Amino acid sequence: EGQLLESGGGLVQPGGSLRLSCTASEFTFSNYAMNWVRQAPGKGLEWVSSISGSGFRPFYADSVRGRFTISRDNSKNTLYLQMNSLSVADTAVYYCAKIRRLGTACCDAFDIWGQGTMVTVSS
Amino acid sequence: DIQLTQSPSSLPASVGDRVTITCRANQTIDKYLTWYQQTPGKAPKFLINDASTLQSGVPSRFSGGGSGTDFTLTISSLQPEDFATYYCQQSYSSPPSFGQGTKLEIK
Numbered sequence: 001e002g003q004l005l006e007s008g009g010g011l012v013q014p015g016g017s018l019r020l021s022c023t024a025s026e027f028t029f030s031n032y033a034m035n036w037v038r039q040a041p042g043k044g045l046e047w048v049s050s051i052s053g054s055g056f057r058p059f060y061a062d063s064v065r066g067r068f069t070i071s072r073d074n075s076k077n078t079l080y081l082q083m084n085s086l087s088v089a090d091t092a093v094y095y096c097a098k099i100r101r102l103g104t105a106c107c108d109a110f111d112i113w114g115q116g117t118m119v120t121v122s123s
Numbered sequence: 124d125i126q127l128t129q130s131p132s133s134l135p136a137s138v139g140d141r142v143t144i145t146c147r148a149n150q151t152i153d154k155y156l157t158w159y160q161q162t163p164g165k166a167p168k169f170l171i172n173d174a175s176t177l178q179s180g181v182p183s184r185f186s187g188g189g190s191g192t193d194f195t196l197t198i199s200s201l202q203p204e205d206f207a208t209y210y211c212q213q214s215y216s217s218p219p220s221f222g223q224g225t226k227l228e229i230k
Contacts, residue, residue, distance in 0.1 A: 035219075045159075045167065045210055045221040061218055095166055107214045109157040111178070113166035 002027035002112045004096050009117030016086050016121070022079040022096030022114055030054075030074040033099040035110060036081050038092035038119075048094070049081065052105040059106060063089075086121045093118050125150055125213050129222035135230040140201045144225045146194045146211035155215040156194045158187055161224075162207045171196065172214075201227075 008020040022034070036048040049070040050059045058070045069082040079096050094117050097110035126149045136142050146156065154174045159167035169178050171187040174194055184199040198205055206229055211222040 044224045045212075047219045047221070050219075059217055100169075100172060106217045107155070107219055109169060109172040109212070109214060110159075110167075111169045111172075113168075115166055 002098060004098065004112055004114035006094065006096055006114040006117040009094065009119045011120045011122065012086055013123050014087055014121055017082070017084045018086065018119060020081040020083070020094055020096075020117055020119070022081075024077045024079070024098070027098070027112075029072075029077040031102050033057075033105050033108075034072060034079045035097045035099065036070065036079075037095045037097050037110065037113075038090075039095070039116075040089075040092040043092075046092075050099075050106055051079070053103065057105050083119070086119075088121050091119060091121045124218055125152060125216060125220050127211055127213055127220055127222035129209075129211060129225045131225060132223065133226045133228060135228050136201055137230045138201050138203060142198050142201060142227065144196045144209055144227075146189075146196070146222050148192045148194075148213060148215075151191045152213045152215035154190050155213055156187070156189065157212045157214060158196045159210045159212065160205075160207045161210065167210060170209075198227075 003025045006022045035050040051070045055072045067085045071080045096114045098112040100109040100111040128147045130145045156174045158171040161167045175187045186197050188195045208224045208226045
């Protein structure tokens with residue numbers, strides 16, 4: 001069915017940077033668009049960013065555009081999220097999630113989720 | 124951007140109850156509505172897509188309905204493992220968006 005495993009979270013000061021990784025297994029990674037979704041403590045789910053299977057079509061939420069960069073290395077079955085200029089408002093568990101349908105660049109159900117990695121922005 | 128509003132935000136219920144959660148969109152999203160279940164400390168679990176298509180392995184006591192702007196998630200007979208938070212998500216247009224969640228609590 002597929003598995004996703006995030007890493008790279010941690011404690012960072014406001015204004016700092018962090019890079020998250022998400023390693024995929026048990027499915028053909030390059031065939032599917034991938035997403036980052038975050039959840040602030042005690043809050044709901046917020047879509048952050050998505051990227052097509054080829055890596056050429058990134059999309060961003062307004063709240064992170066210009067600060068976060070999504071990318072992928074299909075040879076390593078890995079998705080990334082480079083986060084710069086972090087603020088307290090970015091504190092959340094970050095999940096990577098796979099798009100359900102083959103070849104869809106955007107806008108479908110997220111059928112496989114990682115376990116999440118916690119990012120804490122604090123001085 | 125499309126906004127989704129779930130009701131209620133909290134729903135006290137008992138094992139064996141039939142419960143319904145509503146998700147309303149501020150514009151039409153056709154059938155492109157997904158439901159997830161999340162338990163504390165865990166990732167969301169994909170339950171239903173396209174408003175009413177049950178994901179493989181999801182118990183048949185779960186069902187989804189609706190189209191356009193109004194959608195429902197119904198659990199026909201609550202089991203102890205169903206007490207969780209449920210989220211709807213629209214995949215009609217970018218950016219994808221989620222409802223604020225409905226917490227199903229033990230009465």
